Amino acid sequence: MPLYKDEGLVLRTVKLGEADRIITILTRDHGKIRAVAKGARRPKSRFGARLEPFMRASLLIATGRSLDVVSQASTLGAYADGIVNDYDAYLNASVIVETADRLFAALEEPSPAQYRLAVGAISALSRHLHDPRDISESYVLRALALAGWRPRLDACVVCGETRKPVAFSIPAGGVMCATDRTPEARRIGERGVARLRALLAGDWATLDAASARGADGGSAGAETTVSAAASVPTPVDHGDLVEKWAEYYLERPIRSARLLDS
Ligand SMILES: [Zn+2]
Structure with missing residues (x-):
């Protein structure tokens, strides 16, 4: 089987057969791929935790007839370590990988820039560099942009x-x-609007300052709410604006984002 090298961020995994996994990987140079990691669910798998979600790995992959096969994997960024034990980080990391997954279903083209954006966001979450919601919302806006x-x-x-x-109109x-x-x-x-600008620009000085002030819980900068009796029939809160923006343009709900709202 012909081999190729790339690096990638693991988006998700599903079980295959008795001991294997199918790994969905956002790669730098080959877009989104799915590849089988043989024996990955055995306790002494040679892949260890290297092909778990949120891990970044250097990969050697064999092109298969139906599915590619991971031949070698070595860790480049063990981001999962800083994410899986932190509920907020985990939820926001899930939004990021789900968005990347859906985005690449629409793109079907390699994009090193998209790859760098996703890796940067997951790495920042893992290192707790900023408010986790700021990181995921900034990623979503920038990836769609x-x-x-x-x-x-x-x-x-x-x-x-x-x-x-x-007002802000999504359509x-x-x-x-x-x-x-x-x-x-x-x-x-x-x-x-200032918050959306900062998210879109990745302006962390502004976002971190707003988060530190904590006036709005570091999330959406909710405007004054209008009572239900008010004559304006439009939604006021834009706390889920980024999520709705992604849902509208990707034509799919981001399930993980729903959890953030609950
Ligand atoms: Zn106008």
């Missing part, structure tokens, strides 16, 4: 003017002014 779905945050998507945005792709806002658009304030 890199794939072509970048929200417009600098000016109203309808008139292009930079006057104060009051229209960004912020809207008071004149142009559509009924489905969610209310958003300056703080919400």
Whole structure:
């Protein structure tokens, strides 16, 4: 069987037969692949924990007729160690790998830039560098932006003017002014827009400062809520805006993100 070398981040694994696993891997140069790790579930597997989710490994892979086969794996980043014992880190890491998985189902093309983004996010989670939710939301926004779905945050998507945005429309792709806002658009304030900008730019100084202030629990920067009796029929909270953005453009719900909301 022909062999190829690459490095990859393990997204998920499923059991195969009695002792094997199928590993879904986001690779740097071959996009998303699925490969069999033979004997991976035996106690003395030569792969050890190297092919568990959130691990980054250097790989030698044999091209098979139906499925590729992992021939060798050595650890480049044991990110799982800092993630699996921390519930928040684990949930947010799950959002990241699930988003990457879905994104590559849509792309079907190698993207070293996407790979670097995912590795950076998982590595940051593992090292507890920032608020875990900030890391996963920033990853999701940036990964989708890199794939072509970048929200417009600098000016109203309808008139292009930079006057104060009051709403965010997911289908229209960004912020809207008071004149142009559509009924489905969610209310958003300056703080919400500033947060989205920081997430999209990976502006950790701003995100960490907001997180440290803790005014909004380091999450969504919720705006003033409108009572149920108010005449505005649109959702106000944009706490799940990033999740909805991903769901809309990837045309699939991100199941792990649901857990973050619960
Ligand atoms: Zn406008």
